[in-house]
Ligand SMILES: Nc1ncnc2c1ncn2[C@@H]1O[C@H](COP(=O)(O)OP(=O)(O)OP(=O)(O)O)[C@@H](O)[C@H]1O
Ligand SMILES: O=P(O)(O)OC[C@H]1O[C@H](OP(=O)(O)OP(=O)(O)O)[C@H](O)[C@@H]1O
């Protein structure tokens with residue numbers, strides 16, 4: 001008898017930081033991990049030593065060749081609670097074995113892409129450099145977190161390995177130790193300017209921002225300008241950034257350097273950046289590290305991997321987890337997710353989760369709210385165009401440029417109603433269940449409760 005095939009869905013129930021959406025990220029690394037999925041002899045020897053597995057199972061692992069099909073939403077897409085962002089169909093033992101691997105990759109990158117999107121929304125178009133490697137939870141989180149940060153809107157990184165791996169501009173300014181290691185701040189700035197005459201971003205807060213840092217930077221900028229170079233600017237990394245940036249801006253302007261840019265850093269996040277800009281702090285660039293790379297205000301995206309269906313005797317049998325908590329009831333069956341647009345318009349107004357073979361075309365659709373904690377009020381959706389979001393993923397999927405993903409993500413975000421994108425108290429975006437899926441879920445609920 002061939003092994004039972006099964007379909008699992010990846011989805012999350014809650015958005016970090018009380019936001020309304022998550023930016024999906026990590027698909028490319030999932031594809032790479034599945035392409036590379038295998039057990040070495042020393043893996044098998046270790047598993048054998050546990051005395052838990054029989055030889056038949058270990059032989060199956062030795063010769064394993066994944067026979068799973070994957071559907072996923074494209075990276076960068078804003079997605080909402082309960083929507084499958086990936087489905088995996090394959091022999092049940094194989095598809096089950098992939099749970100933790102897939103969740104590890106998607107949960108991490110989607111979390112950081114979402115945090116980055118929030119920070120980049122707050123920065124309102126000003127470039128944000130990713131500065132987090134030193135505070136990331138280990139090397140992998142630094143590298144793949146940087147990839148996700150760029151998907152979420154960052155334009156460059158000080159993580160040179162990530163820059164090399166993903167084609168991201170490597171960027172940075174100067175360390176305090178550079179300034180401290182010279183006899184004077186002025187000597188330190190001059191030495192830097194000699195080496196990098198066209199990349200003179202000087203760190204002005206080692207001793208006294210307004211008393212020495214900015215005046216010394218201005219002295220060096222004058223010397224650079226006299227030699228035909230365009231000074232880049234300064235970085236402020238402590239103190240009251242608004243007050244210091246305003247005073248520094250005035251000093252730079254008065255000295256004839258209105259083009260010199262001010263970069264701010266120091267444990268920045270979306271709230272602090274919003275506050276700085278509300279105070280009209282004249283900041284041109286942000287360097288953001290620890291709060292971004294660890295998503296420290298909301299460090300977990302609790303994406304889950306749930307059985308949705310198995311195949312028995314050639315029949316697809318929907319499966320559902322009932323659970324003691326109403327919020328954890330799952331959606332049975334093989335599914336597709338659609339984003340609904342008004343005909344001819346670029347504004348999405350709702351998503352619909354439907355059974356894979358359920359018709360969701362231009363006809364009126366009687367749908368219910370997908371949130372199991374809602375009152376399940378029916379709505380009739382009319383006058384829409386429906387675009388499917390889950391696409392087949394091939395193992396030979398081309399390696400997308402991270403900036404192409406970032407760009408697509410921004411386009412998809414612009415399609416959403418503005419109140420959904422608010423950083424504070426965003427509107428909930430509507431996610432409905434199509435009628436056949438809603439009926440299937442209700443029927444299975446009755447059946448399982450009856451049992
Ligand atoms: N005008 C401002 N509005 C809101 N937050 C600010 C403002 N200026 C600075 N901050 C933030 O306040 C926090 C603490 O800044 P503080 O000046 O105490 O740091 P610091 O003196 O550099 O200390 P440390 O040496 O530990 O970095 C940082 O997260 C910083 O980004
Ligand atoms: O604050 P983040 O958002 O993580 O940005 C990166 C930080 O890393 C550096 O600080 P460093 O490790 O030298 O410590 P310090 O400046 O707090 O002393 C840099 O000067 C930034 O402040």
Ligand SMILES: O=C(O)c1cccnc1
Nearest residue numbers: 131132158171172173174
């Ligand atoms: O200014 C920089 O170059 C910098 C600072 C902290 C972390 N990464 C880069």
